[in-house]
Amino acid sequence: MDLKEIEKKIEDLRKTINQHNYSYYVLDQPTITDQEYDELMRELIQLEEQYPQFQTPDSPTQKVGGQPLPYFEKVEHKVPLLSLGNAYNEQDLYEFDRRVRQVADNQEVRYMVELKIDGLAVSLTYENGLFVMGATRGDGTTGEDITQNLKTIRSLPLRLNEPVTIEVRGEAYLPKKEFERINRIREERGEPLFANPRNAAAGSLRQLDPKIAAERGLDIFLYGIGTIEGKELSSHSEGLNYLEQLGFKVNKERRLFTNIDDVISFVKEWTTKRPTLPYEIDGMVIKVDSYPLQRALGFTAKSPRWAIAYKFPAEEVVTILEDIEVNV
Ligand SMILES: CC(C)(C)c1nc(N2CCN(c3ncccn3)CC2)c2cc(C(N)=O)c(N)nc2n1
Numbered sequence: 001m002d003l004k005e006i007e008k009k010i011e012d013l014r015k016t017i018n019q020h021n022y023s024y025y026v027l028d029q030p031t032i033t034d035q036e037y038d039e040l041m042r043e044l045i046q047l048e049e050q051y052p053q054f055q056t057p058d059s060p061t062q063k064v065g066g067q068p069l070p071y072f073e074k075v076e077h078k079v080p081l082l083s084l085g086n087a088y089n090e091q092d093l094y095e096f097d098r099r100v101r102q103v104a105d106n107q108e109v110r111y112m113v114e115l116k117i118d119g120l121a122v123s124l125t126y127e128n129g130l131f132v133m134g135a136t137r138g139d140g141t142t143g144e145d146i147t148q149n150l151k152t153i154r155s156l157p158l159r160l161n162e163p164v165t166i167e168v169r170g171e172a173y174l175p176k177k178e179f180e181r182i183n184r185i186r187e188e189r190g191e192p193l194f195a196n197p198r199n200a201a202a203g204s205l206r207q208l209d210p211k212i213a214a215e216r217g218l219d220i221f222l223y224g225i226g227t228i229e230g231k232e233l234s235s236h237s238e239g240l241n242y243l244e245q246l247g248f249k250v251n252k253e254r255r256l257f258t259n260i261d262d263v264i265s266f267v268k269e270w271t272t273k274r275p276t277l278p279y280e281i282d283g284m285v286i287k288v289d290s291y292p293l294q295r296a297l298g299f300t301a302k303s304p305r306w307a308i309a310y311k312f313p314a315e316e317v318v319t320i321l322e323d324i325e326v327n328v
Pocket residue numbers: 082083084114115116117118119121137171223224285287304307
């Protein structure tokens with residue numbers, strides 16, 4: 001094959017593997033066996049090593065993790081990542097609704113309700129559709145650059161379906177099954193166990209060696225847009241649908257409601273359905289859907305007036321006595 005044909009071969013391999021990644025990790029619909037996938041990856045890694053001039057930043061080979069870093073750079077978020085006010089019972093939700101309707105006057109109020117994924121909040125920056133930087137939320141203003149580790153998340157697109165410049169927010173998390181697998185390995189190695197999937201996700205994303213992060217089966221749901229160039233959106237629900245169009249993984253259990261009573265019954269439904277999820281959630285997030293109404297409601301010192309987190313009551317930790325290793 002001449003160089004032109006080799007470049008074409010590498011490009012075709014890259015597109016095919018990225019398509020399989022999207023089907024498998026974003027749509028949860030595998031399109032080839034792991035065997036076939038590994039074979040394609042092996043071929044692409046080998047060709048890119050032989051012809052480095054044809055390597056591109058969006059190649060799936062970039063997901064296997066590069067060299068360990070000595071430390072993480074600090075990054076300033078262009079738009080601060082806010083906190084969330086908390087609601088602990090129905091009364092708090094009725095109160096939230098009353099405050100929203102005070103400002104909404106007689107306009108229709110729509111609420112988007114989402115599962116509150118129990119992971120680590122991160123910010124992803126894309127320039128002309130290419131993933132260029134990812135950072136932890138940190139204190140909301142300053143985070144840490146963990147781009148290398150975030151690249152290893154299989155469902156995180158390295159190239160979007162449109163060449164947009166956008167900064168998005170989401171929750172990186174560890175599925176329950178991955179958490180149990182990782183702790184089993186740590187137990188065999190006599191290493192300290194992670195207390196819960198959130199700590200395991202944070203610990204994995206703060207690894208300086210991306211090859212360790214790549215072994216950890218991390219995943220991510222995107223839930224917000226920080227900044228976007230050249231696109232006018234009128235509501236949060238429209239924004240989330242647009243993120244899905246771009247190729248991001250957005251949680252499907254979200255729903256729109258026009259009254260707080262339906263929000264409350266949805267929250268109750270998930271309080272009982274929670275154990276059936278393959279990942280942990282620690283509540284629900286209720287957001288005013290309309291961007292103009294969000295702007296009218298504005299923010300308190302650290303959190304929006306147009307959103308609230310409903311926290312599930314902490315699961316009573318029933319420790320079965322015989323399970324406790326009493327080290328005498
Ligand atoms: C954009 C807003 C502010 C409305 C917002 N903020 C969130 N969070 C803020 C507080 N965060 C935070 N994290 C650490 C310390 C303090 N606050 C953690 C993310 C959201 C978290 C989730 C989720 N987990 O699934 C979600 N579906 N939507 C969110 N929406």
